[in-house]
Amino acid sequence: MHFNLSEEQAMLQASTARFIDQQYSFEVREKDVRLPEGFNRDTWATFAELGWLSVPISEAGGGFGGNAADTMVIMEELGKGLVASPYIPTVMLFGSFVDLGAPDILKQNLLEPLIAGQLQGAFAYQERQSRYNLADVKTTATREGESYVLNGEKTLVMNGATANQIVVSARINGEQFDTAGISLFVIDANAPGVHKTSYRLMDGQLVANIRFENLSVASSQLLGEEGDGYSLIEKVVNNTVLALCAEAMGIMVKLTDTTREYTKARKQFGAPISSFQVLQHRMVDMFMACEQTRSLLFRAVCSVGTTDADRSLHALKYMIGRNGRMICNEAIQLHGGMGVTDELDVGHYVKRLMVINTMFGDADHHQQRLAQISLPT
Incomplete structure (x- = not known):
């Protein structure tokens, strides 16, 4: 192939x-x-x-x-x-x-x-209690005539502080964890009833907690069918996770290449530390971790739209978490104390990779999801 x-x-x-x-x-x-x-x-x-x-x-x-x-x-x-x-x-x-x-x-x-680059958007889905469960939605949308009234709070909304328009998940009916009964709405980020608190994560990105208080939303701002938003959420989030894994792949490759070049330039006992066999073995492990992950990335990309898509995506996100952590640790250690300083780019790449690991489920979460999927007969 x-x-x-x-x-x-x-x-x-x-x-x-x-x-x-x-x-x-x-x-x-x-x-x-x-x-x-x-x-x-x-x-x-x-x-x-x-x-x-x-x-x-x-x-x-x-x-x-x-x-x-x-x-x-x-x-x-x-x-x-x-x-x-x-x-x-x-x-x-x-x-x-x-x-x-x-x-x-x-x-x-x-x-x-x-x-055209003139509009900023965001997706508000996560709540304080929901962790990685996309169906755990307490924010409510109550029908009132030709409109809906939204009440609730979303946390860790990426780009939420800057967005002009936001897609919000809210429950029309059903219980807290039901996949049915969730709807998606496009709202004006600056409408009355929208309250934001912004802050930065360790990778420097700006996120926001957003509270909705009796926010009136017209029915024309509903995405898809009423109460049937979860299937759309799953599809879009899966595509986004795949994109995040590709970004993580780039970070892992960069950390591996940067570490290799540093060991060629850094001298100890009159010789480049890249000549020390034990460090060569560790750099080979970093390279192999990248290649392993890239193979799963290709598999996940090729399996989009097939029955194997979910299994491939869970395996990839798990591998990003496991191998990414190993590469981060090796990059920092082989750079010595400089690896954690703000002046060197290594620590910043590590922080971004750590944040990606937690987005839409960490390695442990996706390993559990993978275990729940029965193997084909």
Whole structure:
């Protein structure tokens, strides 16, 4: 089986890598992540000009209509560059929900400015008690005539402080853990009844806790069918997890390459430490961990839309957590005390990888989910 990129994918990968190499150094990243919004608007406009924001959006929605492999090549390069951008919350989450579930008029009004880089989006799904259960929803949506009234709170909303529009999951009916009875709404982030508290995570990204108090939402802002939002959530989140794993793959490769180059330059006892056999073995372990993970990434990308998709995705997310942790530990240790300083990029890559491990389920969670899936007969 061949895993060669198509001509379009190779061009997409090359343009992303070239942008990072020429315009996005670690020093630029550090300045961007400290901005009030957590990213640079000019950089985001460049993403729009290069067409990256349109890649996962369908042709009917005005996008490129790309598949999982197209998204993979972008996200892996963004991971290598440790790019601070709202690509995951705005494009992969918000954009996909609108593309797949919004009425035509709403879709046109939202996707056109999103692709042009003029609209920021977010997905508010997680609650204080929900942990990794997407169906654990206490936020309520009560029908009142031709509209709904939302009450509840969402936590750790990526890009929630900056977003103009937010997709919110709320329960129409059913019990707390029921998959049925959950609806999705697109709301104005600055509407009366929306209260935000923003803060930063260890990787520097800006998130927000958002409280809804008697927020009135028109029925035209409903995504999909009433009470049937969970199936759409599963589909969009699975695609997003795959994109996050591709970003993590880029980080793991970068940490491995950076560590190898450092051991060639660092001398001890008059010789590069890369000449010490015990360190060579550890660097080989890092390389093998990357290759193992890449194999699972290719399998997960190729299995999208098949009966093997869930099993492949759980295995990949588990491997990202396990191998990612090992690579982080080795990179820090082989760099010595400098590996944890803010001045060196290694520690920042490690922090981002640790955050990715916790998003939509950590390694233990996905290992348990994988164990619950029965093997084919």
